[in-house]
Amino acid sequence: VQLVESGGGLVQPGGSLRLSCKASGFAFSSYGMRWYRQAPGKGRELVAGITNTGRTTNYADSVKGRFTISRDNAENTVYLQMNSLKPEDTAVYYCHRPLNYWGQGTQVTVSS
Numbered sequence: 001v002q003l004v005e006s007g008g009g010l011v012q013p014g015g016s017l018r019l020s021c022k023a024s025g026f027a028f029s030s031y032g033m034r035w036y037r038q039a040p041g042k043g044r045e046l047v048a049g050i051t052n053t054g055r056t057t058n059y060a061d062s063v064k065g066r067f068t069i070s071r072d073n074a075e076n077t078v079y080l081q082m083n084s085l086k087p088e089d090t091a092v093y094y095c096h097r098p099l100n101y102w103g104q105g106t107q108v109t110v111s112s
Contacts, residue, residue, distance in 0.1 A: 023078070
């Protein structure tokens with residue numbers, strides 16, 4: 001199992017970023033996927049999840065209405081579209097596949 005995130009970077013408050021997680025080594029369309037994040041000095045927090053078909057999604061209250069999780073099973077990729085970014089969204093963002101598979105993380109920094 002391999003999960004490779006990309007798309008992080010430095011963005012101003014109010015800006016947008018789109019994270020990608022390219023998966024390999026397993027039957028991607030059979031698994032729900034999640035995005036987590038970890039801010040400096042804090043624990044890892046669930047940001048969003050999506051079922052294997054993409055029909056059902058869920059979000060942390062802190063990102064509802066601003067972030068959108070989606071997936072392309074033909075491309076073995078899960079996405080996190082992040083809009084209206086705030087400084088408190090600054091964190092390392094991780095892609096996750098149950099039971100305990102993680103990507104290496106991608107840094108998102110929201111600052112003026």
